[in-house]
Amino acid sequence: MPYVMVQIPKTPAPSSPAPRSVPTSADVARLAGVSRATVSYVLNNASAVRISEPTRRRVHEAAKELGYVPHAAARSLRAGHSRMVLMPAPSFPVGPLYSQFISELQWALGRLDYTVVQYGSVGVHGDEAARAWAELRPVAVLVPGPGSLGPQGVTVLKRSGARAVVTLGPHSVEGAHALLMDHGAVGHCAGSHLFDRGRRRIGVVVPEEEGLESFSLPRLDGVRRALHGSDATVTELPLAYEEESAARLAARWRELDLDAVFAYNDEYAMLLMRALQDGGVRVPEDTAVIGADDLMLGRLLRPRLSTVHIELPSGRDLAELVDRAVRNPGAAPETHKVLGATVVHRESS
Amino acid sequence: MPYVMVQIPKTPAPSSPAPRSVPTSADVARLAGVSRATVSYVLNNASAVRISEPTRRRVHEAAKELGYVPHAAARSLRAGHSRMVLMPAPSFPVGPLYSQFISELQWALGRLDYTVVQYGSVGVHGDEAARAWAELRPVAVLVPGPGSLGPQGVTVLKRSGARAVVTLGPHSVEGAHALLMDHGAVGHCAGSHLFDRGRRRIGVVVPEEEGLESFSLPRLDGVRRALHGSDATVTELPLAYEEESAARLAARWRELDLDAVFAYNDEYAMLLMRALQDGGVRVPEDTAVIGADDLMLGRLLRPRLSTVHIELPSGRDLAELVDRAVRNPGAAPETHKVLGATVVHRESS
DNA sequence: TTGAAAGCGATACCAT
């Protein structure tokens, strides 16, 4: 049944106030009987000038009466800079880890008096996107994920006045600070663990969903690195996040002849583990399974799911990096490795 | 083991170009040997004036050479309006449903030539938040969730020039368009279903996590409404999203004497179901369980989890509502019911 | 203690 929006009959609005034009500081000045300069001094608590108490009150009252709100664009135009930190909204589906990281970061930057803004860049690419961001003249740009930004983009942003450009992703970009999230470490962790548990024929799930390659391929590669030079084999296992796809994969499990699988993350692990169990494959006896992300759901599976716990940098640390970079734009870009990966061994491996 | 950021030694940057000051349209004009007006005409493809082809080329070349990017603040200051749609970033953890809704909405608004910006308002409240948003002079404001906006806030926003204020949440706010997401419907659905399946002693999980009350309480209430006037009983079950909490709840299950439970959503359902099964309670024989959100994980549980499928409005529809409201700000606020809830009956109920 | 005025960057009207 197709879904439609249902309009609800509305009681007539109780004569909403006539939509006057937007009040400016000049209006406030007029009402308070002072000059615009005075208004500015009062509302910004200018310390350089002393304004008499009665005047202050009159200005505040006028401002409140008019519902005056300063115009950020005019202000930053005059000031020549803003305190906006722009962050392109991630285009890939984000898990709870990342969401929490973002909101922690926003909070921390807020404490430092920055305004964080996520820019919805769905469908805008590469340097075009960088130009769009640059139009807003942010003081700093924080780019999550890969690909959305090249060296060109960094140049555009810096030219437009951005005092800090920071990438969070697998690669570092020339000219920008980088928080290197090396997902290879996740795969390496998982691979080593499985190897240590005596497994030698190891499968690695590679999600078929788009936008995940930049995580899945490094993870795959990390497993390969962990196993390099040993007698273990690595088999790539494309898998879509659907029951059918998992069932198909499980159906050819015997012929694949694997004794372990790193399932990309806990969600794919749950999907695959279920399919395997339904197909009569015993976990971990026949095949060990390990996921990643350390979600709650892994603890609830039977057997309990082994996983790779991922630790992102604290929002506070990143906020401080941004602040440092803004205060000292000349400094050489810093590069940090910020992805901690540790195995949480439970029952499935 | 506490986690620390590891700095990587950096090869000296290859003499990054001297950070000149930000180029303006005046710089472009100078370089091209024309006036600023001409630059503006060329770069905006002004149809009212004809500029000769050679001039156009010179301007474009100058702009490219300088890496000129227009200054959005200056532009919108002059224009008297922007096409920014501001959306406070939700403060509660969002699931895949909502994420996808947001990104669809962004895409649709982008098609209509709006710029969507999520404003990070963690830690800013009520009317203070509305003021902060108003400073950016957005053409429209889209407020997800409850509480963050009162009638006062709507007034502030409208006074500051917002031509449309839309709330997405449980309540409608005076003066604003409302997309009513009545989570009572979810509970009602679940309650009716359990009743129809012959259950009479019905528990309802209420998450203890903060920020979820505005969803959980209406859902609880919806169950109550569905069962009102019948012989069924409703028992409130506080539950934190932790194994221990679930185990404690499961331990007193016999004494609670329930034959069904609506577990708030699929994740809490999985948590509780696991605890119940571990405690020897058979699902669905002893106790029926139903979740909500229709996540993939529910299909993977055994028994397969019954759930309430929630349908949000399409991003396109909402984008059109916003566009309509912007074009016709005088119109009375529309109120739409936009939450579709239907039971997906599987094996757990 | 307060006011007048310049100027931030871009646009569009009115001349030429």
Next chain:
DNA sequence: ATGGTATCGCTTTCAA
């Protein structure tokens, strides 16, 4: 076909 210029809202220096 182009250029001069007033203007948007605000901050801040300089004068009074």
